[in-house]
Amino acid sequence: MPDSPPTASVLIIGNEVLSGRTQDVNVKFLATRLGEIGIPLREVRIIPDIAHVIITTVNEVRARFTYLFTTGGIGPTHDDITSECVAAAFGVPWEPHPEAWALLEPRYPPGGFNAARQRMATMPRGARLIANPVSIAPGFEIGNVFVMAGVPEVMRAMFESLVPRLQHGPRVVSLTVHVTGIPEGTLAEGLGAIQARFPGLDLGSYPFYRRRGNRDAPERENGVAVVAKGTDAAAATAAIAEVSELLRRLGGNPLPGEPSP
Amino acid sequence: MPDSPPTASVLIIGNEVLSGRTQDVNVKFLATRLGEIGIPLREVRIIPDIAHVIITTVNEVRARFTYLFTTGGIGPTHDDITSECVAAAFGVPWEPHPEAWALLEPRYPPGGFNAARQRMATMPRGARLIANPVSIAPGFEIGNVFVMAGVPEVMRAMFESLVPRLQHGPRVVSLTVHVTGIPEGTLAEGLGAIQARFPGLDLGSYPFYRRRGNRDAPERENGVAVVAKGTDAAAATAAIAEVSELLRRLGGNPLPGEPSP
Numbered sequence: 456m457p458d459s460p461p462t463a464s465v466l467i468i469g470n471e472v473l474s475g476r477t478q479d480v481n482v483k484f485l486a487t488r489l490g491e492i493g494i495p496l497r498e499v500r501i502i503p504d505i506a507h508v509i510i511t512t513v514n515e516v517r518a519r520f521t522y523l524f525t526t527g528g529i530g531p532t533h534d535d536i537t538s539e540c541v542a543a544a545f546g547v548p549w550e551p552h553p554e555a556w557a558l559l560e561p562r563y564p565p566g567g568f569n570a571a572r573q574r575m576a577t578m579p580r581g582a583r584l585i586a587n588p589v590s591i592a593p594g595f596e597i598g599n600v601f602v603m604a605g606v607p608e609v610m611r612a613m614f615e616s617l618v619p620r621l622q623h624g625p626r627v628v629s630l631t632v633h634v635t636g637i638p639e640g641t642l643a644e645g646l647g648a649i650q651a652r653f654p655g656l657d658l659g660s661y662p663f664y665r666r667r668g669n670r671d672a673p674e675r676e677n678g679v680a681v682v683a684k685g686t687d688a689a690a691a692t693a694a695i696a697e698v699s700e701l702l703r704r705l706g707g708n709p710l711p712g713e714p715s716p
Numbered sequence: 717m718p719d720s721p722p723t724a725s726v727l728i729i730g731n732e733v734l735s736g737r738t739q740d741v742n743v744k745f746l747a748t749r750l751g752e753i754g755i756p757l758r759e760v761r762i763i764p765d766i767a768h769v770i771i772t773t774v775n776e777v778r779a780r781f782t783y784l785f786t787t788g789g790i791g792p793t794h795d796d797i798t799s800e801c802v803a804a805a806f807g808v809p810w811e812p813h814p815e816a817w818a819l820l821e822p823r824y825p826p827g828g829f830n831a832a833r834q835r836m837a838t839m840p841r842g843a844r845l846i847a848n849p850v851s852i853a854p855g856f857e858i859g860n861v862f863v864m865a866g867v868p869e870v871m872r873a874m875f876e877s878l879v880p881r882l883q884h885g886p887r888v889v890s891l892t893v894h895v896t897g898i899p900e901g902t903l904a905e906g907l908g909a910i911q912a913r914f915p916g917l918d919l920g921s922y923p924f925y926r927r928r929g930n931r932d933a934p935e936r937e938n939g940v941a942v943v944a945k946g947t948d949a950a951a952a953t954a955a956i957a958e959v960s961e962l963l964r965r966l967g968g969n970p971l972p973g974e975p976s977p
Contacts, residue, residue, distance in 0.1 A: 643833075
């Protein structure tokens, strides 16, 4: 493991996300949890269930980040090809995994552990299981790649079970202030100057829109949230104080935290 | 333009998605709309607001697909660097765009069209504007790259305004049947055989879970949805008929369409 802070990438494997059938929610969960344990998420790719695309992408991405987390494609059907593609990416055989076999076989009546289900117990040689407390069929880890289910409930349980294996980095602190009535274009210059004084932080500015007032007098309210993010909590606090001062100078009434919807 | 069907890729640019602050909803919208007009979405990447990452990724991705659609990073603040990065990717100057300038300057009081806002009217040389009926500041098109806002409401309006410029492909038809009480592992073998008979279609199988019954007798119901997708509507209809027959043979009661939540 390198001494520099660890980094993460995520690969969402599934035609259902690329076709618009399914709204992905795994990225937000993984992004949030990885940030909390100090492994910033640096890239996400969403790709289809096509073997050569999965193999190429796994090899491209795993070389560039400390960890690669994949979701999707480890069920029993013909379009579940992630596991064999990861074996191909690592150049190792894809073979029955005794531990996974022992977990799954007894769950079915005689004859029920059929060829399709045996695929869920077939893994790249050398894979280490990732527990699945929700529906038993495990994920696995090989090299710096963690292969998880696509169903959010299962993915989340798998991720929590593998967290202790990861090399955590310094925790990222995120502080937010928001204001209404000041357009982004008005605060941009001052915000850029504050960013320049805090090069170790990421300052982000995010416009928001919400409806206010009652049904008889609806009102559209626009505002901006400013987020300061970094591993130096004191710097983040100081930067947010400067942002708040800037917003007051521009005539606003900055409030801490995210805007309520 | 090639004669083979056009393909699309999407690049989501923004630290706020990679940090988990924001739940992306643009992928689902673009995936759905692109499918409807026959330009299947083949890859999505989510990357941070870092110049060299944006430049490299734009050039990598635009070379591989008919169209690249980007969202995010075209506002007035210091972290809005998509536009200048796209200019760098194409190796052209980033300069005031007279048409964009003429749209934006009159919107502000004297002095209000400041340096930050002028950035929103600065574009790669040769860019063609994409109208923004929601908040005026336009996106732009250069080569096969379409640069849009990240705010979903604005992005959607921009996308609809550029649809007429795209080379549409054959429309993708998607038919779904769902069933409860049959686990994926039981139908996997038969489904694989049907997929083999319809090589021009994508057959996907997606487990679902829902709560049934009333509050006093809650019940968890598991099922599977099977989707047949392709440009040949007759083949999709025939494949779904075969899937329904398979599900009935396995003792199920297949129903057309997506499962209700």
